[in-house]
Amino acid sequence: MGRTGFGSQRAGQDLAVSLLRRRWRQRPNHGGGCGQAPPLHHRRRQFDSLYKKPSLSFCLVIVQLFAETFSNKKVRDELMNQLQTNERCRYIIRMGPEAFKNLCENLKRDCGLRPKKLETIEEQVAKFIYILSHNVKNRPISFFFRRSSETISRHFHRVLQSIISLEEQFLQQPTGLKVSPEVRRSSRFYPYFKDCVWAIDGTHVLVKVYREDAPRFRGRKGYPTLNVLAAYSFDLKFKYVLPGWEGTASDSRIIKNALIREDKLIIPNGKYYLVDDRYMLRSGLIAPYRGVCYNLKEYSSHPPENSRELFNLRHTSLYNAIERAFSVLKKRFPIIGSTTEPNYSTNTQ
Secondary structure: OOOHHHHHHHHHHHHHHHHHHHHHOOOOOOOOOOOOOOOOHHHHHHHHHHHHOOOOHHHHHHHHHHHHHHHHHHHHHHHHHHHEEEEEHHHHHHOOOOHHHHHHHHHHHOOOOOOOOOOOHHHHHHHHHOOOOOHHHHHHHHHHHHHHHHHHHHHHHHHHHHHOOOOHOOOOOOOOOOOOOHHHOOOOOOOOOOOOOEEEEEEEEEEEOOOOHHHHHHHHOOOOOEEEEEEEEOOOOEEEEEEEEEEOOHHHHHHHHHHHOOOOOOOOOOEEEEEEOOEEEEOOEOOOOOOOOOOOOHHHHHOOOOOOHHHHHHHHHHHOHHHHHHHHHHHOOHHHOOOOOOOOOOOOO
8 A cells, every 4th residue: 555655756856857848948048148048858858957956946946837737737628528528619619519429439549649648639639729710820729838949839730630541531532433422312413414423623822832833833713822623522521632732733633643543543343523613524524514604603693594504504513513612611621721821831831
């Protein structure tokens, strides 16, 4: 019994020292001279030497750090409790408590995301989603979660790598064995589009690049962008995503690359994708008739007058889901649709 108590006490002491050492390193300035804090390894040595032979002033600082540390922990605990139990968390992380819980469990089970000594999986994921949902920098969120900017950045990249590893689980390409329910249930589309699997389109996302590379990325938007190709199902679920192309690259060039690369876009035999008139017409891709009314607004004033106009009307009605998919995505996660310069490198984006 005595040994167990001693072990628990020793573990508590080690945890307290670890907390204090971290808080000491995060202090803005404590002896670096000229208003600058010394490097991290110097601060670690400084703390260890003072901890062995503490002075009165050092003890007072330690008391203050203890109070700040456990006060911040209380704030974080209350925040995480609200995010996991209150439906209003949708305003913060764009999902309900149950979906947030399932995501954390999925990342832990399938992606190897692990809690740290002082950082839970839920806290790491909440920071990541908050950044995507509100397009904020590390400093505002460090105040929100009572963590340092360095800790916020580390958690963001850790969760990002785990999210990327879920690609094969959520981005599943078609087999062509089933007709899309949205097509099968509508007399406007079935049987005319029964061999249509999904639709393809692209969107431009603002990117941060070096000045000498900017001309290659500055396309029709007037600022550097990435041209992102995506295939989606008609229930607004993304099934294939190809990012990384410069904003000046044409959509036809990107789709050609998507069909021959190692992780290529799959077109099942005898099936096709819907595309708009920016893409070339080829086997497996069905575009609308060129030179014929295409936009839904154009048909609001007069009905189609011939078979080509009727085809374009049905085509654009079914294809319109892609615009809704991108719109929903950018509204839910403004970091994707923002027109302000990103805070991350091209590889991270």
